[in-house]
Amino acid sequence: MFNTDTLNALRRLLLAMADDHLIIGHRNSEWTGLGPILEEDIAFSSIAQDKIGHALGLYSILYEQLGEADPDTLAFMRNETDFTSCQLVEYPIGEYDFSLVRHLLFDVAALIRFEDASHSAYDPLAKLARKVKGEIKYHVFHASTFVKQLGQGSEESKARMQSALNQNMALALGMFESFEGEALLVQQGIYKGEAAIRTAWLGEVGAIVEEAGLKMPDAEKLEPIYGGRKGFHTEYLQPLLDEMTEVFRIDPAAEW
Amino acid sequence: MYGGGYIHDDQKKKPEMQAEDPVLLAEFEARIARGEKIEPRDWMPADYRRQLIRMIEQHAHSEIIGALPEGTWITRAPGFRRKLALMAKVQDEVGHAQLLYSAAETLGKSREDMINDLINGKSKYSNVFNYPAKTWADVAVIGFLIDAAAIVNQVANSKGSYGPYCRALERICYEESFHLKQGHSVFVYLATGTPTQRAMVQDALNRWWQPIMHFFGPSDKMSQHTETLMRWKVKMASNDDMRQQFLSMYVPKIWEIGLTLPDPNLKKNPETNQWEFTEPDWNEFYEVIKGNGPCNAERLAVRRASEERGAWVRAALKRADQHYVTPLA
Numbered sequence: 001m002f003n004t005d006t007l008n009a010l011r012r013l014l015l016a017m018a019d020d021h022l023i024i025g026h027r028n029s030e031w032t033g034l035g036p037i038l039e040e041d042i043a044f045s046s047i048a049q050d051k052i053g054h055a056l057g058l059y060s061i062l063y064e065q066l067g068e069a070d071p072d073t074l075a076f077m078r079n080e081t082d083f084t085s086c087q088l089v090e091y092p093i094g095e096y097d098f099s100l101v102r103h104l105l106f107d108v109a110a111l112i113r114f115e116d117a118s119h120s121a122y123d124p125l126a127k128l129a130r131k132v133k134g135e136i137k138y139h140v141f142h143a144s145t146f147v148k149q150l151g152q153g154s155e156e157s158k159a160r161m162q163s164a165l166n167q168n169m170a171l172a173l174g175m176f177e178s179f180e181g182e183a184l185l186v187q188q189g190i191y192k193g194e195a196a197i198r199t200a201w202l203g204e205v206g207a208i209v210e211e212a213g214l215k216m217p218d219a220e221k222l223e224p225i226y227g228g229r230k231g232f233h234t235e236y237l238q239p240l241l242d243e244m245t246e247v248f249r250i251d252p253a254a255e256w
Numbered sequence: 257m258y259g260g261g262y263i264h265d266d267q268k269k270k271p272e273m274q275a276e277d278p279v280l281l282a283e284f285e286a287r288i289a290r291g292e293k294i295e296p297r298d299w300m301p302a303d304y305r306r307q308l309i310r311m312i313e314q315h316a317h318s319e320i321i322g323a324l325p326e327g328t329w330i331t332r333a334p335g336f337r338r339k340l341a342l343m344a345k346v347q348d349e350v351g352h353a354q355l356l357y358s359a360a361e362t363l364g365k366s367r368e369d370m371i372n373d374l375i376n377g378k379s380k381y382s383n384v385f386n387y388p389a390k391t392w393a394d395v396a397v398i399g400f401l402i403d404a405a406a407i408v409n410q411v412a413n414s415k416g417s418y419g420p421y422c423r424a425l426e427r428i429c430y431e432e433s434f435h436l437k438q439g440h441s442v443f444v445y446l447a448t449g450t451p452t453q454r455a456m457v458q459d460a461l462n463r464w465w466q467p468i469m470h471f472f473g474p475s476d477k478m479s480q481h482t483e484t485l486m487r488w489k490v491k492m493a494s495n496d497d498m499r500q501q502f503l504s505m506y507v508p509k510i511w512e513i514g515l516t517l518p519d520p521n522l523k524k525n526p527e528t529n530q531w532e533f534t535e536p537d538w539n540e541f542y543e544v545i546k547g548n549g550p551c552n553a554e555r556l557a558v559r560r561a562s563e564e565r566g567a568w569v570r571a572a573l574k575r576a577d578q579h580y581v582t583p584l585a
Contacts, residue, residue, distance in 0.1 A: 036566025
């Protein structure tokens with residue numbers, strides 16, 4: 001039904017989305033046992049599980065529909081340069097302010113992506129997106145509730161939220177790096193396209209930031225940090241992959 | 257998971273047993289004897305309250321500290337299935353801490369006070385978490401055998417006399433049964449896997465056997481627990497009985513799969529129907545309680561650091577127009 005170029009672009013899209021979700025889920029899971037309050041510990045862990053589950057869903061489409069390797073092989077056996085996750089998700093969790101703002105910026109984009117994808121002309125993606133978007137609504141709700149509370153909390157929490165927002169913004173704009181064949185997907189109603197998602201994202205994030213009493217950095221004046229979609233990564237991704245695959249690599253042929 | 261049978265009570269710091277109104281006390285004991293539950297607003301002897309706070313608090317601490325050794329393997333779990341299951345499992349444990357702190361708060365000690373006592377080393381938690389989880393196979397042994405041991409203890413305690421604790425334990429036991437399945441599955445895959453995998457799980461078993469034998473606490477003959485605690489249904493089963501029950505349920509499973517346990521004297525005596533074993537090193541047990549185990553310092557340092565790093569979040573969420581409310585149990 002789709003030609004080779006379209007299918008290749010579709011593979012790129014699904015892989016980038018899957019890698020983003022795998023890496024952010026892995027990062028968020030690092031808060032388990034270390035959260036600032038028990039309830040937040042539980043929330044971050046729960047959201048991390050959803051992300052890993054969404055990554056699995058996306059890798060499964062690549063495996064079952066598009067002839068790629070199985071999800072464990074895709075996640076645990078590829079080289080760093082084969083990952084097309086954006087650099088935003090690679091950064092270490094840092095302090096809670098950084099992780100929370102990243103969670104907001106990532107999830108608002110994820111919700112726009114999946115809401116649009118639920119009408120995709122590519123049926124397997126549409127089906128997955130219809131299931132996933134309901135979960136991501138809660139992720140956005142969680143992030144925005146906390147950003148608003150902390151944005152209007154103490155002097156320290158306001159300052160921390162603002163600086164985390166400034167720190168994250170150029171990285172977050174890197175989520176919308178275009179990829180080869182993207183235009184084909186937009187033409188055929190498979191995907192909304194990065195530019196359109198970015199515009200919608202700026203509007204929604206801007207509204208939350210304003211409600212939180214924070215100042216939205218001027219996206220037009222920032223240089224987005226691209227590269228991730230082409231396999232260029234920060235120094236943080238390789239150690240993350242080393243850790244993630246430490247047990248799996250003992251014997252990749254073994255059943256674990 | 258992890259109450260553990262042994263609840264530390266420093267005898268030197270123990271206050272004198274308070275004299276209670278004999279009429280109220282008799283009424284209270286009669287209610288317990290009839291199998292009724294005691295609820296937060298009911299009259300209770302001061303020592304009953306003190307013992308319960310101590311027990312539930314130590315149980316809650318065990319859950320959050322217990323999340324640390326397993327939590328370090330979430331980022332290294334091999335494959336999606338294991339990663340997702342372990343994340344969910346450890347999240348449950350933190351959720352148990354939340355339930356248990358709430359149950360303890362109904363007795364009048366705030367979560368903040370309990371956590372402060374934990375990070376200051378004043379309040380204890382289960383000794384097993386002061387041992388390192390060195391390899392992926394430790395996740396199997398913890399999830400299978402330590403959760404199983406905890407279930408033995410918690411099922412007994414869920415029939416105790418304090419309503420909020422019993423209700424929390426019922427929910428906890430339900431979730432623990434899934435943890436045991438998760439641990440058992442990892443355990444079986446390793447035990448029936450490649451020679452490397454099998455060696456990993458045997459090594460983990462050898463290292464964990466003594467902490468597991470310690471888990472239920474010293475023999476009741478050596479233990480200072482009074483019969484009052486049993487009469488008040490604070491403590492529901494003896495350490496020896498729980499250990500015997502655990503051995504009966506799990507040693508055969510370990511042997512069946514072809515693994516060994518590092519105690520040549522471990523066997524069931526067909527005449528007495530009791531398990532015989534080499535006494536674990538109780539000296540080490542008390543040393544670990546005192547803070548001298550392999551990971552005590554590290555565990556508390558991690559907990560303390562995360563409390564300090566999160567202090568600004570908690571401070572910012574505090575609202576001047578709202579004050580502390582004891583949770584409804």
